[in-house]
Amino acid sequence: MEKLALLGGKPAKTNPFPAWPQYDQKEEQALMEVLHSRIWWRTPGTKTLQFEQEFAAYQQTRYGIACTNGTAALEIVMATLGIGLGDEVIVPDFTFVATAGAVLFAGAMPVFVDVDPETYCIDVNQIEAAITPRTRAVIAVHVAGHPADIDRLQEICRIHNLFLIEDCAHAHGSEWKGRRVGSFGVAGTFSFQASKLMTAGEGGIVVTNNEDLAVRIRSVHDCGRMPGRWFYAHYMYGSNYRLSEWQGAVLLQQLSRLDEQAAIRTRNAAFLNRELAKIEGIRPQKLDERVTRHGQYCYIFHYDRRAFAGLSTEKFIEALNAEGIPTQASYPPLHQLDVFTNGEFRRRLLPEHAACAPDFAKASYPVSQDAAENTIWLVHRTLLGTEEDAAEIAEAVRKIQRHAKELL
Numbered sequence: 001m002e003k004l005a006l007l008g009g010k011p012a013k014t015n016p017f018p019a020w021p022q023y024d025q026k027e028e029q030a031l032m033e034v035l036h037s038r039i040w041w042r043t044p045g046t047k048t049l050q051f052e053q054e055f056a057a058y059q060q061t062r063y064g065i066a067c068t069n070g071t072a073a074l075e076i077v078m079a080t081l082g083i084g085l086g087d088e089v090i091v092p093d094f095t096f097v098a099t100a101g102a103v104l105f106a107g108a109m110p111v112f113v114d115v116d117p118e119t120y121c122i123d124v125n126q127i128e129a130a131i132t133p134r135t136r137a138v139i140a141v142h143v144a145g146h147p148a149d150i151d152r153l154q155e156i157c158r159i160h161n162l163f164l165i166e167d168c169a170h171a172h173g174s175e176w177k178g179r180r181v182g183s184f185g186v187a188g189t190f191s192f193q194a195s196k197l198m199t200a201g202e203g204g205i206v207v208t209n210n211e212d213l214a215v216r217i218r219s220v221h222d223c224g225r226m227p228g229r230w231f232y233a234h235y236m237y238g239s240n241y242r243l244s245e246w247q248g249a250v251l252l253q254q255l256s257r258l259d260e261q262a263a264i265r266t267r268n269a270a271f272l273n274r275e276l277a278k279i280e281g282i283r284p285q286k287l288d289e290r291v292t293r294h295g296q297y298c299y300i301f302h303y304d305r306r307a308f309a310g311l312s313t314e315k316f317i318e319a320l321n322a323e324g325i326p327t328q329a330s331y332p333p334l335h336q337l338d339v340f341t342n343g344e345f346r347r348r349l350l351p352e353h354a355a356c357a358p359d360f361a362k363a364s365y366p367v368s369q370d371a372a373e374n375t376i377w378l379v380h381r382t383l384l385g386t387e388e389d390a391a392e393i394a395e396a397v398r399k400i401q402r403h404a405k406e407l408l
């Protein structure tokens with residue numbers, strides 16, 4: 001008789017999903033080349049430089065400046081745009097802490113806006129109400145690889161004279177109306193941390209189409225230097241955000257795998273969209289028809305416990321994991337992070353700005369709250385297998401539904 005894996009039964013998933021990260025002798029060879037070249041450092045190197053050019057072109061942008069990680073990429077953009085003390089930047093409430101952390105690091109206030117209940121990207125209908133005379137920029141996050149509503153974001157930023165910054169940490173290769181993300185805003189930032197769609201363990205990049213900005217971004221990422229000038233001449237504020245040659249070499253190879261992997265993920269995600277939508281209480285992240293390529297950093301679906309005998313989301317996830325389907329945690333709403341509720345964030349701001357900042361313990365962002373509590377995030381390697389693998393995911397969900405009562 002069928003039994004839930006959590007209760008000692010046989011898991012729905014019979015063989016493991018593909019491992020992540022993926023590599024072969026191409027990465028090995030690239031690393032050995034760097035080793036033997038004795039050029040392990042970005043400045044005289046060629047690998048990171050080549051990667052910057054190839055990745056920028058891949059995202060249909062003119063310039064790429066690789067850096068230590070995706071958080072650093074956002075910090076660099078803040079510093080380059082001169083966003084700092086007294087300024088405000090609009091960010092979605094449902095994202096990784098770095099999106100807001102980079103704003104705080106600059107001494108500016110992140111102003112949270114709730115997210116769309118179907119895509120979980122920033123709710124463009126709520127942005128204008130959050131704009132004040134201090135607002136300088138909007139950071140849009142392309143959640144799980146689904147682009148935010150670029151059309152509306154561009155319009156709002158144009159009308160209110162704000163910078164649009166794209167946090168593309170999840171969205172390598174994602175497209176809006178046939179064009180790649182990172183190319184719409186003044187700058188786009190990416191992460192190559194271990195869980196991302198391409199990785200060197202850590203890493204990041206800023207892409208832009210603006211030549212003047214690219215020069216300044218490069219300077220900020222390299223201690224305020226200017227290319228071609230004396231090594232100890234420092235022209236502006238900058239820090240050391242350089243990526244090593246090891247990482248550049250690995251990322252070049254990872255980039256060469258991306259299109260093939262993306263095609264597999266897209267096919268399996270389309271299968272899951274069809275299959276999971278048939279299950280009562282399961283609602284896959286909506287695919288806006290203007291999205292021509294969803295990066296599928298994760299596969300997100302909304303879970304309604306009422307269709308699962310009231311089984312809590314935590315218990316559902318536990319049961320799913322036991323069935324052999326790996327997930328990663330959904331984000332907590334940013335405004336509920338300790339740094340915001342305990343007032344610690346105020347220490348980064350001008351005193352007069354800190355004094356008028358909201359009391360986040362009393363704030364309410366209902367959609368972000370619901371997404372935090374009731375969305376399930378399947379890790380992207382679950383989409384890298386065959387259609388049978390994807391079918392086993394849907395079967396695991398159906399199996400838990402059939403037996404939900406037994407877990408109460």
Ligand SMILES: Cc1ncc(COP(=O)(O)O)c(C=O)c1O
Nearest residue numbers: 069070071096098169191192193
């Ligand atoms: C939306 C988002 N922005 C920024 C980052 C920061 O990237 P990193 O971990 O490379 O610093 C992440 C990383 O997880 C992210 O998910």
